[in-house]
Amino acid sequence: MKKLFFLIFCLIISGCQSRQSLYTEKQQEILRDADVLDYAENSCEQVTTLQMMLDEGAFEKEYIEDYCRMELTSSKHVNFLLDQGLNDEDVIGFSTIPYFRDENITRYLEADGSYEERVLKVNMNMDLEPFETTSYVSDFSDMTLLVNKFNALPEGYVPDDMVDVKYVCVQGVDYSCTTMDQVVLRQEAEEAFERFVESALEEKGISIVAIAAYRSYQYQKDLYNYYLPIYGQERTDQYYARPGQSEHNSGLAVDITFDHIRYTDIESHEAYPWILENMHRFGFILRYPEDKQKITRYGYESWHLRYVGVEAATTMYENNWCLEEYLARK
Ligand SMILES: [Zn+2]
Incomplete structure (x- = not known):
């Protein structure tokens, strides 16, 4: 009788028959x-x-x-997005972007494009004017450290692991070989540069040399301050990096030429495509490509290479990303 009563009760209130929890x-x-x-x-x-x-x-x-x-x-970020009082569409849209950064939310909301486009644009500061904000590099062990018009090396920064570059230009022989008596790079970059130069000779028969590598913070400061009263802020910023914002300050950038040709002419040499297609194997990228000027905020430089490590360089090469695009996805 009791059993029957329970059964009837259950039929009325559907779902109570020993249902498994979800x-x-x-x-x-x-x-x-x-x-x-x-x-x-x-x-x-x-x-x-x-x-x-x-x-x-x-x-x-x-x-x-x-x-x-x-x-x-x-x-990830779901509670943060809900805290902002966003609508469902925005919560769903932004929470699917792995490189969404909480601190950028106001700017993401102001940007346009798909959720991914908005996040990427803002992560690359494409919504800002150069120098509008400045962050300082703090992790110098990271070979992908970012130095640009929004990211600077701290005042007076000098890398503590620099060594002489083995393959350097010779004044009087190589066009645009600067007067610096010592050409240095951070050790990891220098060793990679050696391997790169040696492979270029072996595989392509060209002799690559460094025409400029590390430049000190002080050098950049003097250079910038020299031109500032002559050209004014706008033009000086156009041609000279502010101190701490030249990649050459990092000891990870190297300007190259090969076979004694003018460095601005290397791109028209038949061996240049080999450089573009192989330098990632040694950890280098072309830092200021022609098609990325809107992102890097620098004019095209066919000679300016940056060491970032083999893994990062390969990822950038395979995806046709510049450094900013790579870091925006981290
Ligand atoms: Zn350079």
């Missing part, structure tokens, strides 16, 4: 503690979103209805 023991525990287990079991549309938020330790009680309404694929 959630694991652990998930149930969190939901029970938050006093929302009942809601989660009976009223949640997007169970997988809620499960993900629970499993990844991102569950916040106040947003349970939002989780249950939206189909999300990543728990």
Whole structure:
């Protein structure tokens, strides 16, 4: 009799017949503690979103209805986006971009394009004017460190691991060989440059040399300050990097030529494509490509190479990314 009564009761209130929970023991525990287990079991549309938020330790009680309404694929930034009071479309859109950065949210919202385009543009400061903001490099062990019109080396920075460059130009022989008596690079970059030069000779029969490498902060400062009163701010900025914002200050950049030709002419030499297609194998990139000027904010320089390490250089080569585009996705 009791059994029959229970059966009838269950038929009236559908779903009570020994139904399995939608959630694991652990998930149930969190939901029970938050006093929302009942809601989660009976009223949640997007169970997988809620499960993900629970499993990844991102569950916040106040947003349970939002989780249950939206189909999300990543728990990252979701609470932050909800804190901003964004609509569902924006929360879903931005949360799928892995390189979304919380601190840029206002700028992302002002930018246009797809969610990915907006995030990338802002991460590369394409929504700002040069020098509008300046961040300072702090991790010098990172060979992909960024030096540009928004990112500077700290005042007076001198790399502590520089060595003489083995393959350098000879004054009087190589056009545009500067008067610096010592050409140095950071050790890892120098060793890679040696391998690159030796392979170029072996595989292509060209003799690459460095015409300029490390330049000190002080040198850049003197240079900049010399031209500033002559040209004025705008023109000086157009032609000379501000101190700390020249890649040559980093000890990771090298200007090259080969076979005694004028460095500005190397791009028309038949061996130049070999350089473009092979330098990544040694960890180098062409830092200021012609088709990336809007991003790098620098004119095209066929001779200015930057060491970033083989892995990063290969990724950039394979995707046709400049350094800013690579770092914007980190
Ligand atoms: Zn250069």
